[in-house]
Amino acid sequence: MIRVGITGQPGFVGTHLYNLLGTLPEEFERVPFRDEFFSDESALRNFVKRCDGIVHLAAMNRHPDPQILYDTNVQLVKQLIAAMEAEKVTPHILFSSSTQEERNNPYGDSKKEGRRLFQEWAERTGGQFTGCVIPNVFGPYGRPNYNSVVATFCHKLIHGETPEIQVDGSIKLIYVGDLCHEFLRILRSGKAVNPYPVPFGAEKKVSELLAIFGRFKKLYFGQGIIPALNGHFEVQLFNTFCGYIDHRTFFPFPLQKHTDARGSFVETVKLDGIGGQISFSTTVPGITRGNHYHTRKIERFAVIRGRARIELRKFGTTDKMTFELDGKHPAFVDMPVWYSHNITNIGDEDLYTIFWINEFYDPSDHDTFFEKV
Numbered sequence: 273m274i275r276v277g278i279t280g281q282p283g284f285v286g287t288h289l290y291n292l293l294g295t296l297p298e299e300f301e302r303v304p305f306r307d308e309f310f311s312d313e314s315a316l317r318n319f320v321k322r323c324d325g326i327v328h329l330a331a332m333n334r335h336p337d338p339q340i341l342y343d344t345n346v347q348l349v350k351q352l353i354a355a356m357e358a359e360k361v362t363p364h365i366l367f368s369s370s371t372q373e374e375r376n377n378p379y380g381d382s383k384k385e386g387r388r389l390f391q392e393w394a395e396r397t398g399g400q401f402t403g404c405v406i407p408n409v410f411g412p413y414g415r416p417n418y419n420s421v422v423a424t425f426c427h428k429l430i431h432g433e434t435p436e437i438q439v440d441g442s443i444k445l446i447y448v449g450d451l452c453h454e455f456l457r458i459l460r461s462g463k464a465v466n467p468y469p470v471p472f473g474a475e476k477k478v479s480e481l482l483a484i485f486g487r488f489k490k491l492y493f494g495q496g497i498i499p500a501l502n503g504h505f506e507v508q509l510f511n512t513f514c515g516y517i518d519h520r521t522f523f524p525f526p527l528q529k530h531t532d533a534r535g536s537f538v539e540t541v542k543l544d545g546i547g548g549q550i551s552f553s554t555t556v557p558g559i560t561r562g563n564h565y566h567t568r569k570i571e572r573f574a575v576i577r578g579r580a581r582i583e584l585r586k587f588g589t590t591d592k593m594t595f596e597l598d599g600k601h602p603a604f605v606d607m608p609v610w611y612s613h614n615i616t617n618i619g620d621e622d623l624y625t626i627f628w629i630n631e632f633y634d635p636s637d638h639d640t641f642f643e644k645v
Contacts, residue, residue: 281306317355326365366459410448573607574628
């Protein structure tokens with residue numbers, strides 16, 4: 273069992289990493305962290321002595337005064353080092369640095385200095401230190417105009433704004449889930465490397481990213497069509513895009529029902545060049561299916577007969593959404609990643625539901641985790 277703490281736990285990467293660790297309780301124990309610990313020396317010392325590994329993510333990314341940004345980030349490193357030396361502990365430190373180290377700006381300079389200070393600490397105490405130099409991180413629920421250009425593009429397109437390209441450069445990208453898995457790989461290995469250039473997942477021009485998201489908006493947001501996803505990277509981009517949709521107003525998405533003497537016909541899923549798995553089920557009155565979440569899968573529930581209640585709750589929160597669907601007016605609800613979800617038959621006849629998911633079920637890599645809504 274590896275006890276892991278994350279400074280900056282409430283942030284974009286910290287939240288994803290903390291949640292991922294929660295899916296591996298037999299291997300990792302999470303040591304909770306609060307930002308207030310940096311203002312409470314005893315709390316910070318108690319935190320570091322409980323950890324076998326610390327992923328140091330806490331940092332200031334933007335500030336109008338570049339000196340304050342630099343000083344804040346360096347001070348956070350010094351405080352963490354002081355707490356470890358006071359407690360005489362040497363957990364494996366994983367430091368989140370950035371490729372901006374090469375740009376000689378205050379943020380990059382603060383990261384370079386932080387990496388130097390941790391390296392000195394490791395040499396002085398015999399501790400383990402891995403200085404992760406990370407490319408541009410993207411993923412669902414990042415903050416627009418702050419975390420990445422990807423978050424900004426998705427937010428603006430979905431909210432009817434026109435994104436602007438300042439410089440059409442080529443950027444190296446890593447999906448937040450892949451970065452978190454890389455952190456776990458380093459913690460498992462126990463190897464100390466500094467600097468460690470974290471491998472990027474893809475390299476794209478800014479205009480290429482905008483074109484992909486524009487296609488997502490036209491097909492999925494505009495017409496409910498699942499777009500062609502050319503490879504694993506575009507699946508990650510699509511999951512990211514969907515993270516910025518206001519599900520309360522976007523769903524249920526109406527479907528067209530065709531009726532004649534033979535009965536009724538409803539097109540539930542239109543796939544723009546991708547397949548996946550479509551399933552049909554009947555559910556007797558009063559029964560609930562689901563109560564689980566996925567970290568990568570794209571999934572759709574389409575009700576075509578009977579009455580259903582579909583519930584979703586974002587993992588780690590108490591914020592629940594509830595939709596009621598009636599097969600007399602066929603409709604669907606899509607399940608965002610990291611949302612626990614279920615469906616209940618609330619009628620007095622069998623409920624007919626079609627389920628679609630973008631990959632075949634694999635018992636050895638199921639990506640399905642039990643969590644009551």
